[in-house]
Amino acid sequence: MLDAQIPAQSPLGMEGDLKNPREITSVGGRFRTELNMVIARHDLPYASASLRLYEGEIPAPTFRVSPGDEIEITLHNRFPSNPDSDPVLNTPNQFNSTNLHFHGFHVSPKGNSDNVYLQINPGESFNYLVQLPEDHPAGNYWYHPHRHGSVAVQVASGCGGMMIVRGTLDDVPAVAEAIERVMVFQCPVVDPSSGEVDSYDTIWNLDSERFWLVNGEYQPKIYMREGEVQHWRWLNAGDEQFLPMTLDGLELHEIGFDGNPYDHARLTNKVEIAPGNRSNLMVRAPKVGVYDLLRPAFTQGKTDLPEVHMAQVIVLPADTDRIASDVKKGTRIPEGPLPKNAVLTDITDAEITNHRQIVLGVKETPGMYKDVVFTLNGEPFDPSRDDIVAKLGEAEEWEFVNTTPFPHPIHVHVNPMQVTHINGEALAYKHWQDTIAVPAAGTATVRMRFTEFDGRFVMHCHILPHEDLGMMLNVNIEA
Ligand SMILES: [Cu+2]
Numbered sequence: 001m002l003d004a005q006i007p008a009q010s011p012l013g014m015e016g017d018l019k020n021p022r023e024i025t026s027v028g029g030r031f032r033t034e035l036n037m038v039i040a041r042h043d044l045p046y047a048s049a050s051l052r053l054y055e056g057e058i059p060a061p062t063f064r065v066s067p068g069d070e071i072e073i074t075l076h077n078r079f080p081s082n083p084d085s086d087p088v089l090n091t092p093n094q095f096n097s098t099n100l101h102f103h104g105f106h107v108s109p110k111g112n113s114d115n116v117y118l119q120i121n122p123g124e125s126f127n128y129l130v131q132l133p134e135d136h137p138a139g140n141y142w143y144h145p146h147r148h149g150s151v152a153v154q155v156a157s158g159c160g161g162m163m164i165v166r167g168t169l170d171d172v173p174a175v176a177e178a179i180e181r182v183m184v185f186q187c188p189v190v191d192p193s194s195g196e197v198d199s200y201d202t203i204w205n206l207d208s209e210r211f212w213l214v215n216g217e218y219q220p221k222i223y224m225r226e227g228e229v230q231h232w233r234w235l236n237a238g239d240e241q242f243l244p245m246t247l248d249g250l251e252l253h254e255i256g257f258d259g260n261p262y263d264h265a266r267l268t269n270k271v272e273i274a275p276g277n278r279s280n281l282m283v284r285a286p287k288v289g290v291y292d293l294l295r296p297a298f299t300q301g302k303t304d305l306p307e308v309h310m311a312q313v314i315v316l317p318a319d320t321d322r323i324a325s326d327v328k329k330g331t332r333i334p335e336g337p338l339p340k341n342a343v344l345t346d347i348t349d350a351e352i353t354n355h356r357q358i359v360l361g362v363k364e365t366p367g368m369y370k371d372v373v374f375t376l377n378g379e380p381f382d383p384s385r386d387d388i389v390a391k392l393g394e395a396e397e398w399e400f401v402n403t404t405p406f407p408h409p410i411h412v413h414v415n416p417m418q419v420t421h422i423n424g425e426a427l428a429y430k431h432w433q434d435t436i437a438v439p440a441a442g443t444a445t446v447r448m449r450f451t452e453f454d455g456r457f458v459m460h461c462h463i464l465p466h467e468d469l470g471m472m473l474n475v476n477i478e479a
């Protein structure tokens with residue numbers, strides 16, 4: 001075995017402190033693991049639940065790889081057989097069939113690489129082989145199932161793990177000297193009477209009772225030392241709720257988003273991660289005390305969502321004897337420009353060969369789940385249709401026009417997007433993301449370069465019930 005394993009542990013080596021998820025790392029240019037999908041029992045705050053999980057763990061193990069690595073993952077679907085044998089496209093179906101997606105990776109979408117058109121049925125195994133380019137941007141990515149019809153159920157059950165590509169921010173001295181926390185936010189939603197996620201009605205309602213977990217723990221404690229700065233890697237691995245997060249009393253300096261470093265550290269009092277987004281934060285604890293990491297009450301589209309108490313942050317005196325004195329302790333926020341991911345250079349007007357508009361909608365359709373389908377350019381998903389055909393080596397500008405009263409986080413596979421406008425207003429700083437929250441009844445404009453990889457892939461809404469109900473289309477990049 002080539003696996004290098006790091007057990008789940010507190011980065012402070014401290015009892016009672018939030019543990020980082022178990023980690024599997026690449027060695028000598030190669031990452032290799034088995035990934036078993038099983039149903040496992042977990043005690044949630046409101047029910048003893050049977051969850052669909054990778055390795056029976058919530059969250060799944062963190063994978064840490066390097067640019068240029070060859071990634072080989074053997075996925076074993078050990079779920080029971082599907083009760084429904086005759087799936088209806090764009091309705092929830094076959095909750096025990098699956099596949100594997102590498103969210104945000106710039107890799108081939110074909111064959112046994114990041115191919116979301118595959119279907120791995122119960123009892124089957126599949127060998128994924130993904131070649132990460134030598135110049136792949138470093139940062140936070142993640143992996144999760146992506147089979148159309150069962151994606152929301154499986155992610156809402158807890159299938160998902162962080163995937164870290166080493167480099168860029170890791171080498172910034174202020175980041176390197178700080179302890180690192182991987183924080184995966186998930187909210188397994190089960191029917192409290194059965195403890196299972198077998199009815200779509202359980203997850204459909206945005207305001208159904210949800211209990212957010214951080215690294216599988218409910219309202220965990222996070223320890224810091226007075227004056228300390230820690231590097232936190234956040235992932236919203238939930239199925240549909242946005243997370244606009246606050247941590248009053250501590251300083252939040254955002255240094256990256258969707259894996260890519262910002263131009264410089266940004267002091268903020270709210271960090272918003274839509275479903276699928278990641279954030280890199282430097283968190284400074286100026287004073288001893290107890291603080292709340294909160295998702296304050298807010299309105300998502302038309303739905304009022306309650307305050308969520310995500311975790312408690314306990315800041316101990318700098319000379320505490322509860323943390324060994326040899327545990328490293330960052331104290332600095334990166335100053336000046338942050339290192340860029342080199343291939344992500346601004347896409348200029350002159351490079352753009354095509355402009356497209358993509359209209360986000362919803363359409364009453366009797367006979368479908370809840371009698372609706374979600375649409376892109378007026379149509380629900382059809383795997384046999386090429387909705388967008390573009391040329392390898394070219395760059396395009398896409399405007400997402402949201403005709404619905406809900407925000408939709410739009411995720412495009414394979415190539416990252418440089419976000420240029422929100423609601424028609426040009427952004428002074430144009431960041432690179434793979435998932436962009438298109439405001440309710442608003443617009444977002446992005447630019448993309450189709451480099452290295454031809455083939456078919458998808459773009460879709462990362463509110464995953466919207467995807468299952470049709471909000472996805474095919475992009476075909478021709479060589
Ligand atoms: Cu959506």
